[in-house]
Amino acid sequence: MRSENSLRKPKGFCVSHSRSSLLAPHSLTMAILNNRLTTEQYEQNFSDIHPPFETREAALVEANRCLFCYDAPCTKSCPTSINIPKFIKQITTDNLKGAAYTILDANIMGGGCSKVCPVEKLCEGACVYNLLDEPPIPIARLQRYSTEKAIAQKWPLFQRKPSVGKKVAVVGAGPAGLSCAHVLSREGVDVTIYEKESKGGGLMTYGIAAYKVTPQFCEDEVNFITSLGGITIKYDQELGRNLTLAELQAGYDAVYLGIGVGVARHLGIPGEDLEGVEDAIRFIYDIREKGYPAVPVGDKVAVIGLGMTAIDAATQAKRLGAKEVTIVYRRTQAEMPSTEVELNLAKLDGCNLIWLASPKEILGENGRVTQLICNVMELSVPDTSGRRTPVETGETITLDVDMVIKAAGQIPYEELVTNNQLTNWYGKLAINEHCETNIPGVFAGGDCVNGGKEVVDAVQAGKDGARAILKKMSERANE
Amino acid sequence: MKERIAGATNSGISNLHSFTHSLFHSLNMADLSTNFLGIKSPNPYWLASAPPTDKKYNVLRAFEAGWGGVVWKTLGSQVKNVSSRYSAVDYNGTKVMGLNNIELISDRPLDINLREIAECVREFPDRAMVVSLMADNTREKWHELIAQVEDTGAHGLELNFGCPHGMTERGMGAAVGQDPEIAKMVVEWVMEKATIPVITKLTPNVHSVVPTGRASVEGGTNALSLINTIQSVTGVDLNTLVPNPYVAGKSVYGGYCGPAVKPIALKMLTTIAQDPVTSRVPISGIGGISTWKDAAEFMLLGATSVQVCTAVMKHGFRIIDDLCDGLNNWMDEKGFKTVYDFIGKSVPTITHWEDLDINYHIVANINQDKCIHCGLCYIACEDTSHQAINLTYGKPYNTYSIIENECVGCNLCKLVCPVDDCITMVEQRKGDEYLNWKEFQRRGLPLNDH
Numbered sequence: 001m002r003s004e005n006s007l008r009k010p011k012g013f014c015v016s017h018s019r020s021s022l023l024a025p026h027s028l029t030m031a032i033l034n035n036r037l038t039t040e041q042y043e044q045n046f047s048d049i050h051p052p053f054e055t056r057e058a059a060l061v062e063a064n065r066c067l068f069c070y071d072a073p074c075t076k077s078c079p080t081s082i083n084i085p086k087f088i089k090q091i092t093t094d095n096l097k098g099a100a101y102t103i104l105d106a107n108i109m110g111g112g113c114s115k116v117c118p119v120e121k122l123c124e125g126a127c128v129y130n131l132l133d134e135p136p137i138p139i140a141r142l143q144r145y146s147t148e149k150a151i152a153q154k155w156p157l158f159q160r161k162p163s164v165g166k167k168v169a170v171v172g173a174g175p176a177g178l179s180c181a182h183v184l185s186r187e188g189v190d191v192t193i194y195e196k197e198s199k200g201g202g203l204m205t206y207g208i209a210a211y212k213v214t215p216q217f218c219e220d221e222v223n224f225i226t227s228l229g230g231i232t233i234k235y236d237q238e239l240g241r242n243l244t245l246a247e248l249q250a251g252y253d254a255v256y257l258g259i260g261v262g263v264a265r266h267l268g269i270p271g272e273d274l275e276g277v278e279d280a281i282r283f284i285y286d287i288r289e290k291g292y293p294a295v296p297v298g299d300k301v302a303v304i305g306l307g308m309t310a311i312d313a314a315t316q317a318k319r320l321g322a323k324e325v326t327i328v329y330r331r332t333q334a335e336m337p338s339t340e341v342e343l344n345l346a347k348l349d350g351c352n353l354i355w356l357a358s359p360k361e362i363l364g365e366n367g368r369v370t371q372l373i374c375n376v377m378e379l380s381v382p383d384t385s386g387r388r389t390p391v392e393t394g395e396t397i398t399l400d401v402d403m404v405i406k407a408a409g410q411i412p413y414e415e416l417v418t419n420n421q422l423t424n425w426y427g428k429l430a431i432n433e434h435c436e437t438n439i440p441g442v443f444a445g446g447d448c449v450n451g452g453k454e455v456v457d458a459v460q461a462g463k464d465g466a467r468a469i470l471k472k473m474s475e476r477a478n479e
Numbered sequence: 480m481k482e483r484i485a486g487a488t489n490s491g492i493s494n495l496h497s498f499t500h501s502l503f504h505s506l507n508m509a510d511l512s513t514n515f516l517g518i519k520s521p522n523p524y525w526l527a528s529a530p531p532t533d534k535k536y537n538v539l540r541a542f543e544a545g546w547g548g549v550v551w552k553t554l555g556s557q558v559k560n561v562s563s564r565y566s567a568v569d570y571n572g573t574k575v576m577g578l579n580n581i582e583l584i585s586d587r588p589l590d591i592n593l594r595e596i597a598e599c600v601r602e603f604p605d606r607a608m609v610v611s612l613m614a615d616n617t618r619e620k621w622h623e624l625i626a627q628v629e630d631t632g633a634h635g636l637e638l639n640f641g642c643p644h645g646m647t648e649r650g651m652g653a654a655v656g657q658d659p660e661i662a663k664m665v666v667e668w669v670m671e672k673a674t675i676p677v678i679t680k681l682t683p684n685v686h687s688v689v690p691t692g693r694a695s696v697e698g699g700t701n702a703l704s705l706i707n708t709i710q711s712v713t714g715v716d717l718n719t720l721v722p723n724p725y726v727a728g729k730s731v732y733g734g735y736c737g738p739a740v741k742p743i744a745l746k747m748l749t750t751i752a753q754d755p756v757t758s759r760v761p762i763s764g765i766g767g768i769s770t771w772k773d774a775a776e777f778m779l780l781g782a783t784s785v786q787v788c789t790a791v792m793k794h795g796f797r798i799i800d801d802l803c804d805g806l807n808n809w810m811d812e813k814g815f816k817t818v819y820d821f822i823g824k825s826v827p828t829i830t831h832w833e834d835l836d837i838n839y840h841i842v843a844n845i846n847q848d849k850c851i852h853c854g855l856c857y858i859a860c861e862d863t864s865h866q867a868i869n870l871t872y873g874k875p876y877n878t879y880s881i882i883e884n885e886c887v888g889c890n891l892c893k894l895v896c897p898v899d900d901c902i903t904m905v906e907q908r909k910g911d912e913y914l915n916w917k918e919f920q921r922r923g924l925p926l927n928d929h
């Protein structure tokens with residue numbers, strides 16, 4: 001067992017030993033198989049990687065290190081502007097309810113964000129202790145300490161104002177939609193959320209590695225949000241399938257679109273339709289939706305791209321029992337969208353990395369993937385913007401693989417929004433400074449506008465959208 | 480090194496200790512030994528009269544660890560202690576910034592105490608053995624107790640006129656120390672009988688320690704020690720709503736000690752060190768001494784020996800190593816060969832406010848290379864009074880700079896800054912000459928205009 005893994009996962013990391021040889025006895029042929037591990041192994045590989053503070057004292061040691069900065073850099077680096085020094089101070093005074101309120105008032109998904117945020121480039125990255133070459137305050141961990149209790153014990157932190165007789169339809173129960181709905185409902189607006197899936201949470205529930213945020217937590221978080229009252233989620237309701245924008249416009253005082261982004265970007269190379277070529281979003285979705293044993297994974301898996309989704313796909317492929325996982329990225333570490341912390345997750349899970357390699361062609365036999373051919377790239381001299389574009393060297397490398405997972409970005413729902421006469425830019429919705437689309441009364445925010453950013457950005461977009469809707473409502477009322 | 484010695488010897492812990500101590504001394508130049516009215520100790524550190532000094536088992540281990548002396552826990556009239564006895568004040572995660580106790584004097588039988596004192600003196604003749612006393616309020620009782628204690632071979636007596644709880648209800652402890660006339664009378668009784676040096680321990684639970692200090696000196700005491708604990712309520716339990724320490728649903732005022740009381744003790748010590756009557760006798764300093772730095776400060780303000788209790792109750796006798804070592808290194812750095820080279824050296828520097836030089840002016844300077852942009856200086860100055868720090872917005876890091884015209888040189892920004900030497904106070908005199916408040920007024924110089 002790899003010792004590094006034990007740092008994060010007390011029981012170590014389970015790979016398919018006897019079980020896989022049992023399934024493929026004496027066989028050298030590669031195969032995409034499900035059910036590679038035992039139940040215990042799956043549970044172990046997909047348990048929450050975030051170690052909680054075991055005790056109050058342990059949390060206080062860290063909380064008491066906080067300097068309580070004024071106009072704090074951590075807060076300024078949080079897209080939702082959580083007053084971090086304030087909530088940490090509240091932890092030190094045993095005012096955990098106050099701490100949870102401070103967090104959740106600014107970010108209703110503060111619990112989930114404390115698990116999935118790339119804090120090393122946000123709050124913790126800005127902590128002034130970094131300037132002293134000291135470890136930053138473990139802000140995310142302290143945030144979990146407070147919010148997990150709030151969610152688990154269902155603290156009624158928020159009270160809804162009496163109904164003002166207004167109705168808003170929100171499309172998408174992801175971070176943007178839930179955040180928007182919560183702000184609106186607190187102000188007495190009745191909100192109905194239309195969600196295409198059977199669970200709320202959006203990408204938090206369907207698009208992030210299960211070991212970062214467990215399915216149970218996602219469900220609890222959504223329930224915590226809706227426990228405010230005034231928010232109804234209607235599941236299996238998809239815009240363009242069994243729901244039209246016109247219906248919503250007719251039935252509600254305003255509509256908020258938080259529809260997110262769709263499938264993974266096409267690579268545009270030969271062989272992309274071979275069996276064994278997977279969309280990372282679909283792969284991650286299946287893990288969350290179907291359960292770990294049901295999701296097949298190859299023996300030798302290549303993951304294309306190096307964003308958060310690529311890391312989540314690669315690590316989970318490994319944790320599902322893939323023997324070899326190789327991440328292929330066309331630039332270098334300096335340009336990667338993933339953070340160092342994320343990259344280390346993949347490295348600790350034993351994933352291989354090939355830098356400066358761009359997929360050229362996927363080869364197959366009998367319709368199934370057998371090889372991935374990549375162009376070997378090099379970085380050009382920086383252009384005027386300082387960006388170094390990868391260019392082909394003419395050399396290629398060939399990887400023997402039986403599965404290719406595409407994680408080179410996601411594409412917006414261009415067809416859907418265009419069909420609804422919504423102004424967009426390659427599918428990304430255009431909104432004005434009041435979060436309103438070209439259609440009056442239809443607002444939007446989150447990934448469907450920004451093309452795909454962090455959960456915390458979507459939460460802020462939802463807040464902004466709700467405030468814009470409230471402002472417009474009050475303006476109308478005053479007319 | 481230590482292990483090798485321990486493996487090679489079976490000559491007992493105390494011998495081992497003196498050997499390792501001599502190793503320490505070979506590295507250091509300075510001489511830490513003190514002679515307090517003829518009571519000699521190898522270093523100025525005595526354990527104060529308190530639970531760590533209430534029996535032979537403790538005292539021998541303290542001596543083995545290297546303590547210079549002890550003041551044996553107060554002997555006197557028969558008492559019985561309760562449970563619980565202590566409560567504490569924690570601060571930002573640091574435990575026991577202040578300790579409060581409601582324990583009375585020794586509740587062990589007198590004859591056992593006396594026998595054990597004698598044994599300790601015999602085993603460690605080079606260490607100071609002072610015995611704290613609090614007899615019932617008659618001349619005979621005091622005489623009787625003194626005679627018994629002197630028979631043990633103890634080197635000195637300390638009169639407990641300071642215990643602020645319990646004993647006061649019987650007219651003892653602080654009840655004596657709070658009334659200069661009674662204190663003087665008791666000291667006179669003691670001096671009629673005592674043949675070894677007598678130290679009178681003062682209570683801080685008075686508006687000034689000087690009147691009782693003077694009365695004690697006039698009554699003949701050979702020395703003074705201060706402070707005893709300060710009457711306190713450390714806090715109220717927010718679940719039970721009963722203050723701490725909790726004794727069957729009730730509490731009682733206790734005596735406060737530990738690091739929190741040090742500044743108060745230093746002030747009281749200084750008043751004794753500066754008074755023309757009380758400064759005639761040596762002083763043993765007490766009150767929150769936890770480190771060699773604290774000890775050096777007490778000695779600079781007039782203490783010849785220092786007494787430690789709370790720090791030992793929290794960490795054990797082992798802290799003596801750094802108490803000695805740190806003091807020794809500091810003395811070497813400063814060129815002090817013996818403790819007498821610096822005892823009392825800072826006393827004259829504490830003066831009257833109206834003698835302070837108004838022309839002395841300092842302004843803060845922020846070293847931008849060291850600044851970590853926490854903004855603590857800014858908000859302290861902004862919300863305190865002076866608004867002398869400028870904030871230039873940045874994301875995520877603001878820049879802070881001093882508005883020198885507005886800076887009054889108060890030190891607050893420097894005090895709250897978490898980075899050493901990031902903020903320094905730079906001298907910018909208002910005038911070359913010394914100018915005090917009286918002269919300032921006489922000349923009719925202008926006051927602040929904003």
